[in-house]
Amino acid sequence: MNHSLKRQLGLVAVLSIVMGDMMGSGIFYTPQELALVATQSWQIYFLWGLCGFIILCGALSVAETCTYFPESGSDYFIIKEGWGDGLGFLRVWTNMWVSGPGSIAAVAILFGEFFTKFSGSGIEPVIIGIAVIVFFVGINLVGVSWSSWTQILLTTIKVSALLFIVVMSIFLVDTTLLLEPTLNESQHSGGGILQLFRLTGLGIGVVLFTYDGWIDIIHAAGEVKNPKKNIPAGLIIGIIGITLLYLFTNYAYLRVVPLSEMGRGNQLAIFKVAEATFGMIGGKFISILLMVSILGALGGLIMTNPRLIYGMSAQLQSSGKFSLFKFLSNVNSKTGVPSGSLLFMGAISIVALIYLQSFSRIVNFFVVPNHFFNILLVAAIFKFRKKIDRKPQDYHTPFYPVTPILFIITISGFLFAAIIYRPQDTIIGILLTAIGIPFYLWFKERK
DSSP: OOOSSSOBOHHHHHHHHEEEEOOHHHHHHHHHHHHHOOOOOHHHHHHHHHHHHHHHHHHHHHHHHHHOOOOTHHHHHHHHHOOOOOHHHHHHHIIIIIIIIHHHHHHHHHHHHHHHHHHHOOOHHHHHHHHHHHHHHHHHHHHHHHHHHHHHHHHHHHHHHHHHHHHHHHHHOGGGGGHHHHHHTTTSOHHHHHHHHHHHHHHHHHHHHTTTTTTTTGGGGGGGSSHHHOOOHHHHHHHHHHHHHHHHHHHHHHHOOOOOHHTTSSSOOHHHHHHHHHHHHHHHHHHHHHHHHHHHHHHHHHHHHHHHHHHHHHHHHTTTHHHHHHHTOOOTTTTOOOOOHHHHHHHHHHHHEEEEHHHHHHHHHHHHHHHHHHHHHHHHHHHOOOOOOOOSSSSOTTTTTTTHHHHHHHHHHHHHHHHHSHHHHHHHHHOOOOHHHHHHHHHHHHH
């Protein structure tokens, strides 16, 4: 394991990364998609609460496994020690070529689309996307303190702004002047238990994507101060905080926009809430909030993903002379940042953005590989509990083994559904991951 990176991230920085990476654009788009399958408002709250609970179960489990390997690229070491060198290598390989650059490119192109539309500049969204990737890579190269404070600032702004809109809409909007939600909902049948299962099956994948990003902090575990306390605390507080924020936001949506109307038209519910609260200026405020929210997620992704690559590269470079790993494990002597991995991730992300140029297309490729490795990260707790001695003062996953089992079963069901309903994109993601197998065998032979 490599200890070259300095521990400079406190609990506030950890929280900003957890919450900042989780809150991107999903909370603004997902309600419309859920409204197309839900028939009652309580079903919306049920899905958001259920997914928040499932993600919390995963985080409670990963928080423990991370304390066994509190290094940069912690998830690489967790999977490597729990499931073997091959799967550990594939975890990082997927991050290098699929999920890492895919998620960064997807968020960057989305920001580009919003910026072009809001500014009316006519600049191609791809150009804007490339510019923000270069900007955040530059901020990260300057130093960890710069990138962490940038992340804290962006996360504080977007969480506070969304909370402000939600609270003000509750106090300022007179819903008696709006369509009554209950009248619209009464046109639908609840459908009983079968309808609930259908809703859960169709909606859980959409909502889970909105919660995505919670695990990114463990990539940077090697730079967290007192990681055995701050990482569990950051994950738990951050996920509970985002879950509550999402529930309150959906309450504001449904209070202003009837469920039967939410899935219709092109205007997002958040714009309707803001305009009902603040007038036309509310729409402009939301456009800015959307861009800040997306920037916050992008900053966190660019900050954390290279750390996973660095963790494996430093470990492999120490056991063999590989030019690529030597570059990827390079740490700038002045700033103390993994400059090689940062530059690599930035470059590959830009290539992915130029080649794919589609938010949804990029996202679908890495969903299945990402969640598969998340399952392995959580399931590793069963192995480590048997072979690693734990101290009483160390963090312990509450309600073990129920907690990790709930996460594993739920996410496994979601992966099965993704394979059935999105076979082409899923197969592409799996193949991109599997390409790493011959490379692993080659590296193993050389080592």
